[in-house]
Amino acid sequence: SDIVSRDFKYDDRKVKGKFEEFFEKCCYEKSKPNEDDWKDKYTLDEERLLSLKTSYGYLISSYKNPSLPKCPIFVDEYADEDNKEGGTGKSIVMNSIEHFKKVLCENGKNNASLLGKHSFSETTHDTKVIHIEDTTDEFTFDTIYNHLSGTMVVEPKYMSKIFIPYSRSPKFGISTNYLSVDMSASTRRRQVFNEFGSYWKDCNLNDESPEDKEHLGMSLFNDFDDSEWNKFYNFGVECVQLFLKHKIIECDLGNLNMKSLRKSIEGTRTTGELDWIVSWLENDRIENGYNQGDGYSFEKLFQDFSLENPHIINGVGGNYSAVFKKHLYKVCEILK
Numbered sequence: 574s575d576i577v578s579r580d581f582k583y584d585d586r587k588v589k590g591k592f593e594e595f596f597e598k599c600c601y602e603k604s605k606p607n608e609d610d611w612k613d614k615y616t617l618d619e620e621r622l623l624s625l626k627t628s629y630g631y632l633i634s635s636y637k638n639p640s641l642p643k644c645p646i647f648v649d650e651y652a653d654e655d656n657k658e659g660g661t662g663k664s665i666v667m668n669s670i671e672h673f674k675k676v677l678c679e680n681g682k683n684n685a686s687l688l689g690k691h692s693f694s695e696t697t698h699d700t701k702v703i704h705i706e707d708t709t710d711e712f713t714f715d716t717i718y719n720h721l722s723g724t725m726v727v728e729p730k731y732m733s734k735i736f737i738p739y740s741r742s743p744k745f746g747i748s749t750n751y752l753s754v755d756m757s758a759s760t761r762r763r764q765v766f767n768e769f770g771s772y773w774k775d776c777n778l779n780d781e782s783p784e785d786k787e788h789l790g791m792s793l794f795n796d797f798d799d800s801e802w803n804k805f806y807n808f809g810v811e812c813v814q815l816f817l818k819h820k821i822i823e824c825d826l827g828n829l830n831m832k833s834l835r836k837s838i839e840g841t842r843t844t845g846e847l848d849w850i851v852s853w854l855e856n857d858r859i860e861n862g863y864n865q866g867d868g869y870s871f872e873k874l875f876q877d878f879s880l881e882n883p884h885i886i887n888g889v890g891g892n893y894s895a896v897f898k899k900h901l902y903k904v905c906e907i908l909k
Contacts, residue, residue, distance in 0.1 A: 574675040574699050580799065581806050590804025591789045591797075592669065599662040600625055601772040602650070611779055615772050623815070624824045625767045629666065630816030632702055632746055633673045633809050639739055642721035643765050643821060644714075647748040648829070650768045659707070660777055661769040663748040665793065667704050670746075672794070673809055674701035681708030681749065687716055694729045700743045708749040714760050717745055721763055752833045756907055765821050766829055834907055838900045844885050846897075849878065850904045871898060 589597075600622040601615035608614045628645040647663035670676050677700045679686055679693065686692065693703060703720075705712070719725075725742040727735040737743075753760075773783060783789050791797075797805065835847045853874070863869040875894050879886050886893055 574701075577673065577806075579802055579806070582803055583810070584803065584807050586807060586811060588804065590801050590808060591791060592793055592801075592805045593808045595662065595773075595783060595789060595793060596625070596629075596666060596808070597622060598772045599666060599769050601770045603771065611775050615770070618770070620824050621768060621770075624765075624822045625666075626812045627816045627819060627821045628765055628767050629670075629809070630812030630814070631765075631821050632667075632670050632744055634813045634816055635701070636817065637740065637744070639722055641820075642763055644717065644721060644745045644747060644763055645765045645767060645821075647746070647767050647769060648752070649750055649774075650770050659750050660774040661771060662773045663769050664704075664706055667706070667746050667748050669794070669805075670702050670704075672805070675699050676702045676704055677743070678704045678706055681705045681712055681747070684709075684711055687712065690728050691730055692716070693720070693725075693727060696725070696727045696735070696737070696743060698735070698737060698741065703743045703745050705745065705747045708747055708751060710751050712749075714753060714755055714764065718759075718763070721745060752829075752836050756830070756833055756837060756903075765823055768824065768829065830907060834904065838903070844882070846882065846885055846900065847904065849882060850901055851908070853877075854904065854908075871901075874901075 597617060598615075600618050602618045602621070603614050604616045605614045631643065632645060647667055649659065649661050649663070668676065668678065677693070677695055681687070686694075687705065696703065705717075720742065723739055725737040725739075727737065729735070776783060776788065781788065784792050791801075831847075838847050839845075858864050858869070861869075875897055878897060879893075
């Protein structure tokens with residue numbers, strides 16, 4: 574399956590193919606919200622595009638570095654508790670890799686296939702990428718820790734175990750509409766987040782389709798002629814070159830980190846606790862000189878918090894002081 578049964582001619586990349594056009598618009602951001610036409614509200618985020626191209630090149634490439642095990646995670650820019658509809662192009666981009674190498678797509682909603690001794694049981698020596706699609710809140714990233722950096726052991730039902738050495742084991746990619754609350758260093762160093770903008774989602778909301786003439790004018794892959802296939806493969810080659818030259822370029826994920834942190838601290842409630850802590854650390858602490866000398870006692874800080882946020886303290890029960898201290902230091906660690 575390493576041999577792709579298509580002609581290939583390296584070109585100068587002056588003309589973009591339809592897939593590259595779709596790919597780029599996945600990286601559009603809504604920077605002009607006051608424009609009348611929904612399409613004019615968007616501009617290309619160059620940093621986001623470069624990061625996505627190197628992640629895509631990483632998944633296509635066979636190069637693996639055991640000291641830098643990575644799993645690209647495609648997530649919606651506006652992913653939160655109220656926005657899980659998807660439709661931004663994540664799965665289309667991830668699954669397009671099947672035109673380069675053998676991809677196993679696992680249903681992220683089916684935890685039974687991801688956990689236990691028979692997890693990823695359809696993996697073979699020929700599998701080069703495993704795409705875990707549409708993971709839910711129940712999925713924990715440490716499920717794939719060992720698979721990312723060591724020999725992969727697969728135990729199909731009623732068959733002998735398969736041992737795939739690291740150099741030949743498949744890479745992993747995840748597409749999701751959910752934010753993870755696992756922000757531990759051991760997890761974060763294995764993850765590469767790529768945010769997808771809402772351009773294609775807005776396209777559908779406006780009763781338009783990527784196949785319409787004003788967009789791509791064709792169905793991706795299904796309507797490709799030899800010329801479009803060649804442009805598609807040349808684009809993939811460029812992404813591999815970018816990855817091999819620069820490794821995976823990661824974007825600033827300040828917004829994503831804050832959303833994950835908020836979910837970790839506040840859960841599904843919007844209590845304002847995270848904003849209060851951040852505001853105190855960045856403003857009150859500095860303005861009042863608590864960042865110098867003996868600082869400010871935790872007891873006084875918790876008293877200030879309690880007086881300003883009785884809605885959080887009341888009805889919780891137990892000792893919220895210990896919970897607040899845990900949240901406080903978590904914010905300090907994540908935001909450095």
